Amino acid sequence: MKDLSQHLEQKLELLRHKDLSSIDRLDLIDELAQACRELQHLNRSLAEANQQKSKLLEDLGAKTAELEQQTKEDGLTGLYNRRYLDLRLENEFDRAKRYRRNLTVIMADIDRFKNINDTSGQAIGDSLLKVVAKRLSGVLREGDVLARLSGDEFAILLPDLAHEVNAAAHQTMHVAEKIHFSLRDPLRLGEEQFVLTASIGIALFPVEESDTPLDILRRAQTALHRSKANGGGQTTLFEISIDEVAKQRFLIERDLRLAIPAGQLRLYLQPQVDPSGKIVGAEALVRWQHPERGLITPGMFIPIAEESDLIIELGHWVFGEVCKLIASEAVCGKPCRISVNISARQFRQPDFVAWVKNELIASGAEPMHLTLEVTEGVVIDNISSVIAKMNELADMGIHFSLDDFGTGYSSLAYLKRLPIHELKIDKTFVQDAPSDPDDAALVETILAVAKLMRLKVVAEGVETAEQAEFLNQRGQVIHQGYLFGKPQPAAEFISLLTSKSKP
Ligand code: C2E
Ligand code: CA
Numbered sequence: 001m002k003d004l005s006q007h008l009e010q011k012l013e014l015l016r017h018k019d020l021s022s023i024d025r026l027d028l029i030d031e032l033a034q035a036c037r038e039l040q041h042l043n044r045s046l047a048e049a050n051q052q053k054s055k056l057l058e059d060l061g062a063k064t065a066e067l068e069q070q071t072k073e074d075g076l077t078g079l080y081n082r083r084y085l086d087l088r089l090e091n092e093f094d095r096a097k098r099y100r101r102n103l104t105v106i107m108a109d110i111d112r113f114k115n116i117n118d119t120s121g122q123a124i125g126d127s128l129l130k131v132v133a134k135r136l137s138g139v140l141r142e143g144d145v146l147a148r149l150s151g152d153e154f155a156i157l158l159p160d161l162a163h164e165v166n167a168a169a170h171q172t173m174h175v176a177e178k179i180h181f182s183l184r185d186p187l188r189l190g191e192e193q194f195v196l197t198a199s200i201g202i203a204l205f206p207v208e209e210s211d212t213p214l215d216i217l218r219r220a221q222t223a224l225h226r227s228k229a230n231g232g233g234q235t236t237l238f239e240i241s242i243d244e245v246a247k248q249r250f251l252i253e254r255d256l257r258l259a260i261p262a263g264q265l266r267l268y269l270q271p272q273v274d275p276s277g278k279i280v281g282a283e284a285l286v287r288w289q290h291p292e293r294g295l296i297t298p299g300m301f302i303p304i305a306e307e308s309d310l311i312i313e314l315g316h317w318v319f320g321e322v323c324k325l326i327a328s329e330a331v332c333g334k335p336c337r338i339s340v341n342i343s344a345r346q347f348r349q350p351d352f353v354a355w356v357k358n359e360l361i362a363s364g365a366e367p368m369h370l371t372l373e374v375t376e377g378v379v380i381d382n383i384s385s386v387i388a389k390m391n392e393l394a395d396m397g398i399h400f401s402l403d404d405f406g407t408g409y410s411s412l413a414y415l416k417r418l419p420i421h422e423l424k425i426d427k428t429f430v431q432d433a434p435s436d437p438d439d440a441a442l443v444e445t446i447l448a449v450a451k452l453m454r455l456k457v458v459a460e461g462v463e464t465a466e467q468a469e470f471l472n473q474r475g476q477v478i479h480q481g482y483l484f485g486k487p488q489p490a491a492e493f494i495s496l497l498t499s500k501s502k503p
């Protein structure tokens with residue numbers, strides 16, 4: 001095309017010569033007309049090529065969409081497939097752990113479906129599955145995930161359940177009932193009529209910190225098998241038998257009541273360091289030296305203690321120990337604060353403020369070495385009374401730290417009304433921040449909020465140099481995590497603190 005237009009230019013140049021003979025001029029004009037026709041032709045081909053190109057692109061888009069569909073859709077029923085369910089499960093699982101939510105997996109399997117397939121043929125079987133899929137879809141709410149796992153096995157993930165376990169279990173049982181109900185009407189296909197029932201297995205999760213998505217599917221399947229074994233048409237909820245759980249709780253509660261007066265609790269401290277590595281504080285974390293079970297971490301007994309006044313007794317013990325520590329030579333006079341976790345139930349005691357004051361006076365501990373860690377659960381109800389209590393303590397020089405920040409629903413407006421000095425970023429965000437853009441953004445937002453409101457930030461669960469680096473690049477953050485020290489017996493922490501602060 002470029003050659004052709006150059007050629008045209010040359011010819012036009014020649015035409016402009018005055019001393020050209022008429023014959024030559026006519027020849028030239030002929031040539032020019034010919035060149036113009038060629039140019040037009042080329043132009044047309046180009047337009048056609050362009051049209052073809054956009055058609056190809058369109059086809060490609062459709063093909064890609066089709067492929068995407070194929071990877072998450074079950075070809076027969078149009079429901080999600082196993083692959084997609086696995087992905088969603090993994091995703092929702094992390095969220096459930098992080099936000100302490102309940103989720104369930106319901107597995108449903110058509111009773112004696114193989115018989116139908118064998119006697120009526122696969123085509124009828126397939127048609128039945130499509131109808132079942134439709135009926136199941138009708139039972140769900142928006143956000144629920146329905147998948148066909150294989151053959152006549154369906155799974156439903158309910159990601160949005162009540163916080164409270166019993167309420168969540170109840171909601172799930174209700175969905176299971178609706179599934180049974182939806183199948184009750186006879187199904188007519190051509191000449192034949194079918195009455196289907198399903199066996200259902202349910203697993204609630206997470207149950208244990210160490211649970212994986214696979215554990216949940218396995219539990220739902222175990223429960224499903226039990227429904228089948230019982231004759232079908234039933235629902236079984238997988239549970240580590242309620243008796244067993246209740247028994248364990250009862251034993252822990254009974255032993256813990258004795259453990260406090262028997263001196264089996266241990267005060268552990270985990271150092272908090274500034275970006276230069278200097279110890280600026282510590283968090284008090286309780287442990288239980290059980291005579292038979294060995295050293296027990298708080299995850300095993302704090303939640304049980306929190307269900308009764310045991311947590312108050314336990315909190316008193318921890319607070320008393322921390323006061324002794326603060327009044328000791330090791331801490332007193334140093335720029336160091338000890339953080340104590342305060343349970344909601346404890347904070348809500350009408351005499352909480354008076355009690356704190358008394359303890360401080362009795363031990364001779366200075367309030368300026370004390371930080372109280374509260375969660376949003378503590379501050380969320382009865383705000384005016386909470387503000388009054390916090391202000392009274394803050395006026396004495398006690399600091400407040402908002403624990404597990406990022407996992408709850410605090411609004412800025414809310415935060416502004418409270419005398420909070422510090423935000424603690426929950427360890428799940430800290431740990432994933434370098435690799436997960438969502439968590440990175442969340443951490444950055446928390447840092448921005450803290451800066452705006454002039455709050456200190458403590459990052460919990462810093463385990464790697466990469467995580468520490470990520471934080472240091474973004475703000476002035478205090479680190480708490482295995483990278484700088486695990487929770488250690490109080491005596492060990494004191495010697496660490498003393499040795500570090502020697503000239
Ligand atoms: P928390 O207040 O969020 O405490 C932080 C938890 O993170 C501690 O678990 C600590 O050992 C752990 N941790 C610290 N650094 C790292 C790290 O780098 N990696 C990992 N994976 N974990 C880290 P711990 O000691 O098991 O305590 C669990 C929870 O028990 C605490 O969570 C707190 O809610 C409660 N708790 C502990 N002591 C007390 C107490 O004296 N009173 C009350 N009311 N609750 C307490
Ligand atoms: Ca804490």
Ligand code: CA
Nearest residue numbers: 403404424460
């Ligand atoms: Ca925390």
